[in-house]
Amino acid sequence: MKKSWLAAACVIPFASAAHAQSSVTLYGLIDVGLVYANNAGGAKQYAMAVGALNGNRWGLTGAEDLGDGYKAIFKLENGFSVATGALGQGGAEFGRQAFVGLSGPFGTMTLGRQYDSVVDYVGVLKAGGDTAGGYANHPADLDNTGNNYRVNNALKYASRDYKGFRFGGVFSLGGVAGNFQQNRVYSLGAGYKQGPLALGVAYLNARNPNFSYYGNNPTSSTTASNMSSIPVYSGYASAQTLQTIAAAAAYTIGTATAGVVYSNVQFLNLGATASLNPGGYSGNAVFNTVELNFRVWVAPDFLIGTSYAYTRGAQVSGGAAGGVTYNQLNLGVDYYLSKRTDIYAVVFGQHASGKDSTGKDARAAIYGLTASSNGTQIAATVGLRHKF
Known part of the structure; x- marks a missing residue:
C-alpha cells in the first residue's frame, strides 16, 4: 500500500507538467531606409527613415495550456529606433504593448498597455503596411488608425x-x-471578414485626452500640454473629451483590393482645462476624414498600392482656428526578396489650407516628417524591411 502511494506521488507532478504545455516566441521587425522631403521647415531634407512601413520592434509572446480550451497568454513588445538604438514611445521599455490574460472558448480577456478598438477593427483596413506605411497616416494620426497611441491600465x-x-x-x-x-x-469595435469582403467599425471615448490618451508615456507631463508639437490639434489640449467614430470596408477581386475608410474625430468641451486653452476656444473641434485606397499584386512577390485621404476640420468657436483642409496622395511599390525580407519605395504629397488649431496658416506636415514652411510638402522614401 505504501509503495502504491509513493508511485502515485511520483507520477502526479509529471502528469501536471505534461498537461500544462507552454511556449514562448521571440519576434521582431527592423525597417530602415532613406527619405527626401522637398520642404522641411523651409529647406530640402535628406534623412534616414526609421520604420517607414512599420515601427521597429522586438517582443516576446507566449501561452500556457490550462486545459479545457483555456490558455494563459502574454505579450511584451518594445519599440525602438534602429538608427540610434533609443527606446520608442517616450522611453517606455515595452511601449508598444505589455499585457497578460486568459483565452478560452468565449474569447480573450487581457490586462495592461494595449491597442484600442479603432486600431483593431478599422486601422487594419487603412492604407499602410506594405505600400504606404506611417507616412500615409491621416494628419498627425488624429484618428489613431495608424496605431501611434496606446491605452494604459486597460x-x-x-x-x-x-x-x-x-x-x-x-x-x-x-x-x-x-x-x-x-x-x-474606453472603446468598442466590431469586424467582419468573409470571402472577398472585410468590414470594421469602432468608437473611442477618452476623458482628459491630453493626459489620458496623449500623455501616457514615461516622458509625458502631468500638468502641461502633451500635444504642443502637433499644430493639427495641439490647440485643443483643453478638451474635456476626445471622441472618435470610425468605419472601413475593403473588397478583394483576384489579386486586387479596394478600400474606403471614414473617421469623425471630435475634441469636446474645449476650455474644460483652462490652463491649456491659450486661444480661448469653446465648444467642439470636429474633423472628418475620408480615405480611398487600392493595392494589387502584379506578381506573387511584387505589390503596388495607392491611396488618397481628405481631412476637413470645422471652424472652432472663440478663435481663428479651424476651417482647415488636408489632402494627401500616396503611391508605393513593394518587392519581396523572401517571405521575411522586402524592399520598398513610396512617394507621397500633402497640401494644407486654412487655419490650424493654433489659429495660424496650416502647414503641410506628412506624418513622421518635419512640417513644411508652407501648405505643400512632397517626399519620397526607399527602404529595407526584415521580419524575424
Missing part, C-alpha cells in the same frame, strides 16, 4: 471568430481617487 475583451464576425472592447481605469470619469478611456 482591460480588453476580444471575442472569438463567429463565421467571420468578431467584436471587442477596451476599458481603461483613470485611477483618480474620488473621480471615476477623469482620465478614463
Whole structure:
C-alpha cells in the first residue's frame, strides 16, 4: 500500500507538467531606409527613415495550456529606433504593448498597455503596411488608425471568430481617487471578414485626452500640454473629451483590393482645462476624414498600392482656428526578396489650407516628417524591411 502511494506521488507532478504545455516566441521587425522631403521647415531634407512601413520592434509572446480550451497568454513588445538604438514611445521599455490574460472558448480577456478598438477593427483596413506605411497616416494620426497611441491600465475583451464576425472592447481605469470619469478611456469595435469582403467599425471615448490618451508615456507631463508639437490639434489640449467614430470596408477581386475608410474625430468641451486653452476656444473641434485606397499584386512577390485621404476640420468657436483642409496622395511599390525580407519605395504629397488649431496658416506636415514652411510638402522614401 505504501509503495502504491509513493508511485502515485511520483507520477502526479509529471502528469501536471505534461498537461500544462507552454511556449514562448521571440519576434521582431527592423525597417530602415532613406527619405527626401522637398520642404522641411523651409529647406530640402535628406534623412534616414526609421520604420517607414512599420515601427521597429522586438517582443516576446507566449501561452500556457490550462486545459479545457483555456490558455494563459502574454505579450511584451518594445519599440525602438534602429538608427540610434533609443527606446520608442517616450522611453517606455515595452511601449508598444505589455499585457497578460486568459483565452478560452468565449474569447480573450487581457490586462495592461494595449491597442484600442479603432486600431483593431478599422486601422487594419487603412492604407499602410506594405505600400504606404506611417507616412500615409491621416494628419498627425488624429484618428489613431495608424496605431501611434496606446491605452494604459486597460482591460480588453476580444471575442472569438463567429463565421467571420468578431467584436471587442477596451476599458481603461483613470485611477483618480474620488473621480471615476477623469482620465478614463474606453472603446468598442466590431469586424467582419468573409470571402472577398472585410468590414470594421469602432468608437473611442477618452476623458482628459491630453493626459489620458496623449500623455501616457514615461516622458509625458502631468500638468502641461502633451500635444504642443502637433499644430493639427495641439490647440485643443483643453478638451474635456476626445471622441472618435470610425468605419472601413475593403473588397478583394483576384489579386486586387479596394478600400474606403471614414473617421469623425471630435475634441469636446474645449476650455474644460483652462490652463491649456491659450486661444480661448469653446465648444467642439470636429474633423472628418475620408480615405480611398487600392493595392494589387502584379506578381506573387511584387505589390503596388495607392491611396488618397481628405481631412476637413470645422471652424472652432472663440478663435481663428479651424476651417482647415488636408489632402494627401500616396503611391508605393513593394518587392519581396523572401517571405521575411522586402524592399520598398513610396512617394507621397500633402497640401494644407486654412487655419490650424493654433489659429495660424496650416502647414503641410506628412506624418513622421518635419512640417513644411508652407501648405505643400512632397517626399519620397526607399527602404529595407526584415521580419524575424
